[in-house]
Amino acid sequence: MLHYLGIAGTNIQRSTNLKLLQYMKKHYSEEAVIEIVDISNLPVFYKASQDHIPEAVNVISGKIRKADGVIIATPEYDHAIPAVLSSALAWFSYRIHPFAGKPVMIVGASYGSLGTSRAQAQLRQILDSPELKASIMPSSEFLVGHSLEAFDDSGNLKNLRLGVQLNGLFSDFSVFVKLTKQMIHSQKQAKEQTKNVNWQDN
Amino acid sequence: MKIVAIAGSIADISYNRQLLTFIASHYASQIDIELLEIKNIPMFNEDKDQTQSAAVQYLVHKIESADGVILATPEHNHTTSPAMKNVIEWLSYKVHPLNQKPVLIVGASWHTQGSSRAQLALRQIMESPGVGALVMPSDEFLLADAKKAFDELGNLKDSKTIAFLDTVINKFIRWINVLDALQEKKKQEPWRQEDLAGKHPVETSIDIDISDDWVEKAAKLVKATSGNHYVQLNRGVLTVDQLNWFLNTMPVELTFMDDNDQFIYYNHFLDHDAMLAPRDPKQVGNTADLFHPKRAVEHVQQVIWALRQGQKELIAMPVPGNKINQKYIMHFYKAMHDADGRYRGVNEWVLDIWPIVSDYLKRTGQKLIMDPDSKPDATTSASQSEPQRVLSSRVEGKDVQTINDMKTSTADAVTGASETTK
Numbered sequence: 374m375l376h377y378l379g380i381a382g383t384n385i386q387r388s389t390n391l392k393l394l395q396y397m398k399k400h401y402s403e404e405a406v407i408e409i410v411d412i413s414n415l416p417v418f419y420k421a422s423q424d425h426i427p428e429a430v431n432v433i434s435g436k437i438r439k440a441d442g443v444i445i446a447t448p449e450y451d452h453a454i455p456a457v458l459s460s461a462l463a464w465f466s467y468r469i470h471p472f473a474g475k476p477v478m479i480v481g482a483s484y485g486s487l488g489t490s491r492a493q494a495q496l497r498q499i500l501d502s503p504e505l506k507a508s509i510m511p512s513s514e515f516l517v518g519h520s521l522e523a524f525d526d527s528g529n530l531k532n533l534r535l536g537v538q539l540n541g542l543f544s545d546f547s548v549f550v551k552l553t554k555q556m557i558h559s560q561k562q563a564k565e566q567t568k569n570v571n572w573q574d575n
Numbered sequence: 576m577k578i579v580a581i582a583g584s585i586a587d588i589s590y591n592r593q594l595l596t597f598i599a600s601h602y603a604s605q606i607d608i609e610l611l612e613i614k615n616i617p618m619f620n621e622d623k624d625q626t627q628s629a630a631v632q633y634l635v636h637k638i639e640s641a642d643g644v645i646l647a648t649p650e651h652n653h654t655t656s657p658a659m660k661n662v663i664e665w666l667s668y669k670v671h672p673l674n675q676k677p678v679l680i681v682g683a684s685w686h687t688q689g690s691s692r693a694q695l696a697l698r699q700i701m702e703s704p705g706v707g708a709l710v711m712p713s714d715e716f717l718l719a720d721a722k723k724a725f726d727e728l729g730n731l732k733d734s735k736t737i738a739f740l741d742t743v744i745n746k747f748i749r750w751i752n753v754l755d756a757l758q759e760k761k762k763q764e765p766w767r768q769e770d771l772a773g774k775h776p777v778e779t780s781i782d783i784d785i786s787d788d789w790v791e792k793a794a795k796l797v798k799a800t801s802g803n804h805y806v807q808l809n810r811g812v813l814t815v816d817q818l819n820w821f822l823n824t825m826p827v828e829l830t831f832m833d834d835n836d837q838f839i840y841y842n843h844f845l846d847h848d849a850m851l852a853p854r855d856p857k858q859v860g861n862t863a864d865l866f867h868p869k870r871a872v873e874h875v876q877q878v879i880w881a882l883r884q885g886q887k888e889l890i891a892m893p894v895p896g897n898k899i900n901q902k903y904i905m906h907f908y909k910a911m912h913d914a915d916g917r918y919r920g921v922n923e924w925v926l927d928i929w930p931i932v933s934d935y936l937k938r939t940g941q942k943l944i945m946d947p948d949s950k951p952d953a954t955t956s957a958s959q960s961e962p963q964r965v966l967s968s969r970v971e972g973k974d975v976q977t978i979n980d981m982k983t984s985t986a987d988a989v990t991g992a993s994e995t996t997k
Contacts, residue, residue, distance in 0.1 A: 452703035460657030502653035
């Protein structure tokens with residue numbers, strides 16, 4: 374069975390993005406294992422020396438490395454991804470590069486009607502940067518608007534149409550993961566590119 | 576001209592901080608630039624609100640009192656730095672010091688790209704409704720190859736780069752001046768004299784500091800009568816008890832705001848949450864600036880000024896979120912005058928008019944139909960509808976703004992004011 378890592382781009386417990394990942398974990402438990410990791414304890418990113426990368430960063434980085442794919446659920450603050458997620462991604466691209474070539478699926482939930490469309494577009498651009506070089510599942514966008522009303526008491530998505538849409542994308546993600554593994558050249562290139570990144574730039 | 580500058584880096588050595596240091600010293604004769612430190616700002620977390628922490632308040636105060644802000648952004652992973660984004664989240668959550676603030680974005684990077692993507696991302700963030708900054712358009716100052724750009728004294732080496740920076744900084748100064756001129760025009764509007772802060776005590780004002788038990792203290796100081804003591808009124812004689820019974824059975828929520836903009840009475844017969852316009856017993860004695868949010872203040876000023884100046888005798892407005900033919904809450908503001916015609920404050924009453932209309936229809940055997948020719952919003956001017964809306968949403972006790980949703984969440988509040996002149 375495929376093993377995924379779920380990252381909610383938040384540090385609040387009542388986050389609807391966390392709820393969305395929990396729903397996916399439960400709902401797809403027969404198809405894949407989804408382990409949800411918490412990024413709320415990582416410090417604001419700074420350029421640490423090699424020996425001083427926070428332990429929590431290394432632990433999660435190891436999990437990303439081992440996982441077959443990563444699912445990121447992002448909120449949207451000020452038309453962009455939250456600082457807590459931006460900071461975590463900076464940690465995962467500085468001296469260590471667990472995302473290089475890693476298949477990533479992006480989802481997002483927001484209180485308003487737009488469902489994090491801007492944050493998701495930005496997240497794609499970030500994951501595609503030379504320091505991260507993730508393999509982002511193309512042509513797939515999953516947005517949950519009005520997320521406070523989106524789940525019932527048992528944590529299930531109320532909107533059936535959205536549920537069906539997610540089923541399709543999730544099934545495609547497993548295809549994408551297998552496909553990515555066969556793309557040995559781009560995988561190799563991604564890993565080499567991230568190694569050449571120079572972080573002394575600012 | 577006072578400018579504050581923030582480098583989006585918490586590293587010990589930062590080319591962006593170096594760039595700002597150069598700008599601060601090079602243009603010292605033209606503008607006063609102060610670099611703000613962001614190292615101690617905690618990670619933004621809605622569950623652990625630290626807006627009131629010293630580190631965040633330091634930034635808030637510095638930015639609020641500055642004429643403009645310069646942001647120097649590094650580029651991390653094709654976007655602005657997490658440290659920069661983190662600061663902006665604090666400054667767009669419970670407080671909004673960057674709102675309407677002139678901002679210049681610059682950036683330095685090691686690579687040839689020179690933070691172009693980061694600047695674009697930061698611009699988009701700064702222009703989001705929760706932040707609301709006025710980012711200077713068109714010019715981008717990108718310092719590529721930053722490592723080689725400075726000499727050992729910290730000065731930019733390339734004269735062409737400095738010449739371009741000159742034009743950018745001069746343009747930013749003009750940008751600030753232009754925006755300031757627009758503000759000045761606004762400041763001259765007469766209703767802005769209504770200070771709402773109770774700075775002009777009148778002979779009826781009771782000289783007691785505002786506190787939760789203002790009523791008790793004020794009553795003691797003036798030896799206010801109560802209980803079964805009689806007062807003579809126009810026209811009648813009642814005890815204070817009788818007066819209370821009378822006022823507390825009025826079918827409206829009444830509020831008395833005196834001519835010093837101090838809230839000194841409401842007919843307290845309902846608990847806070849049961850009221851159409853929730854009031855707290857502890858609020859009595861507050862001045863008008865204290866129980867209205869900052870964003871509603873301008874509209875409150877306009878309403879009181881219009882009544883005080885006699886431009887209007889009565890202002891009536893429905894609250895947003897009223898449901899046609901179910902519930903229709905109206906606020907009425909009427910100027911009070913003494914025998915000499917002097918303005919003595921506002922009598923505000925709030926009620927749901929739907930039960931009255933519905934009862935009338937039942938008694939007279941009629942029903943309502945839409946009038947295709949009517950234009951219910953015809954009296955609302957575009958420039959005034961926004962502040963009216965925010966005032967109303969506050970008086971109803973529902974604060975609808977969220978960090979990423981400030982504009983969309985209020986967009987369904989379509990009712991404007993209709994003003995009635997007697």
